[in-house]
Amino acid sequence: MGRPRRRGRDIHGVLLLDKPTGMSSNDVLQKVKRIYNANKAGHTGALDPLATGMLPICLGEATKFSQFLLDADKRYRVIARLGQRTNTSDSDGEVIAERPVNFTQASLDTALAQFRGETDQVPSMYSALKYQGKPLYEYARAGIEVPRESRKITVYELKFIRWQDNELELEIHCSKGTYIRTIIDDLGELLGCGAHVIYLRRLNVADYPTERMVTLEQLQQIQSDALAEERSPVAELDPFLLPMDSAVADFPEVNLLPVMGVYVKQGQAVQVAGAPSSGLVRITVGDEREFIGVGKIDDDGRVAPRRLVVEQPAE
Numbered sequence: 001m002g003r004p005r006r007r008g009r010d011i012h013g014v015l016l017l018d019k020p021t022g023m024s025s026n027d028v029l030q031k032v033k034r035i036y037n038a039n040k041a042g043h044t045g046a047l048d049p050l051a052t053g054m055l056p057i058c059l060g061e062a063t064k065f066s067q068f069l070l071d072a073d074k075r076y077r078v079i080a081r082l083g084q085r086t087n088t089s090d091s092d093g094e095v096i097a098e099r100p101v102n103f104t105q106a107s108l109d110t111a112l113a114q115f116r117g118e119t120d121q122v123p124s125m126y127s128a129l130k131y132q133g134k135p136l137y138e139y140a141r142a143g144i145e146v147p148r149e150s151r152k153i154t155v156y157e158l159k160f161i162r163w164q165d166n167e168l169e170l171e172i173h174c175s176k177g178t179y180i181r182t183i184i185d186d187l188g189e190l191l192g193c194g195a196h197v198i199y200l201r202r203l204n205v206a207d208y209p210t211e212r213m214v215t216l217e218q219l220q221q222i223q224s225d226a227l228a229e230e231r232s233p234v235a236e237l238d239p240f241l242l243p244m245d246s247a248v249a250d251f252p253e254v255n256l257l258p259v260m261g262v263y264v265k266q267g268q269a270v271q272v273a274g275a276p277s278s279g280l281v282r283i284t285v286g287d288e289r290e291f292i293g294v295g296k297i298d299d300d301g302r303v304a305p306r307r308l309v310v311e312q313p314a315e
Contacts, residue, residue, distance in 0.1 A: 008039040009234075012060035012309075013241030018213040019047050019055040019202075028216060032057050035219050036237060044069035044205065044247075048181070050090050053202030054213055062244035064307045065294065069247050072206035073156065075173045078197055080184045082166045085194030089124055089181035093196070101166055101193045108163065111190045112170075115183055116158050120150040124182050153178040168195070171203075207249070214240050244309070245291040251282040254295065254303050261285035261292060269304035277301065 015036075019028055025046040033041040042063040044056045053076075058066045083101045086093035103111075131139065131146045139146050154175040161169035172180060181197050188195025204210065219237065226233035260270045264283060275281065276297055283295045283303065293308035 008037045010060055011036055011038050012062050012244050014062050014244060014246050015057045015241055016208055016213045017055045017057050018215045019052055020216055021052050022049055024049050025055060029057055031216060035223050042066050047202060048090065050092055051200040051202060054205050054208065056205055056208065061309045062247065065244060065247040069205060071176045073173065073175055074202060075204040076180050077171050077201045077203055078180050078184065079199035080168045080195045081198045082168055082195050083193050084196060085188055086196040089185040090197040097194050099193045103191045111187060112158055112160060116155050118152060118154045121153045121179065121182055122150045123148050123179055151177055212242065245282060248282050248294055251280050252276050253284055254281045255284045255289060258286050264305050265292060265308060267305055269298055269302035271302050275303055
């Protein structure tokens with residue numbers, strides 16, 4: 001039997017989508033996948049429907065390296081509504097408590113200081129973390145509370161922006177796995193008035209440039225214009241994609257001679273002079289520095305392949 005025919009394009013790269021509010025990350029992902037007619041697509045850590053901002057979407061072979069963006073630091077701008085606590089810790093939920101706002105700037109500064117650095121955070125029941133194979137939010141919607149273990153998170157920077165009436169605006173640079181909704185909910189309880197998120201925007205993921213973000217509306221307009229003129233939108237859509245190795249740009253590079261690249265592509269570890277002594281590396285081949293995947297330095301100091309780009313056979 002012949003190779004099964006693919007339904008879409010073998011397109012590879014990372015799109016920095018400026019996610020709109022009111023849509024789930026998966027809904028946005030599916031729309032982008034259809035616009036690009038991509039065979040494969042995945043996002044790099046969901047944003048709440050309420051949230052907007054940078055959502056890197058990996059297409060094709062880039063999906064193999066999305067995990068490294070899940071592990072990346074992120075930066076957010078958040079506005080909290082003070083005096084009300086909701087069951088979801090954001091404005092999509094139901095108000096479960098209302099209390100007066102009567103703290104001082106000094107007590108606010110003291111409270112904010114408790115969230116900086118490494119802390120333990122107990123995830124919200126309205127999160128996508130799984131318990132016995134089901135997301136926590138499914139239990140929460142059914143009125144069931146299940147045990148959650150606290151997790152170590154790091155807030156590298158927490159900047160106070162403004163406090164006006166019942167609104168508090170902050171900017172937070174944090175490690176992977178940090179729930180901004182939970183920080184706001186915990187802060188509200190610490191201040192004694194309650195709080196929930198009414199605006200959340202992800203400003204950055206890793207070191208990706210914000211100026212390379214594109215909106216869903218822009219992509220849809222390009223597609224619509226092309227269809228109206230009976231031409232392919234590919235020439236206008238594909239330049240928005242960043243290289244697939246941009247997801248691992250911070251990894252030290254190990255450049256192999258072509259003959260050694262062949263061994264690595266076959267799954268074999270190779271000895272490389274000047275390679276780091278440990279950790280993950282970005283593997284390139286030849287003078288053109290063709291990216292072929294991510295490797296790890298093994299106990300013998302060799303570069304061992306971990307996730308490799310699969311070369312698509314010619315049609």
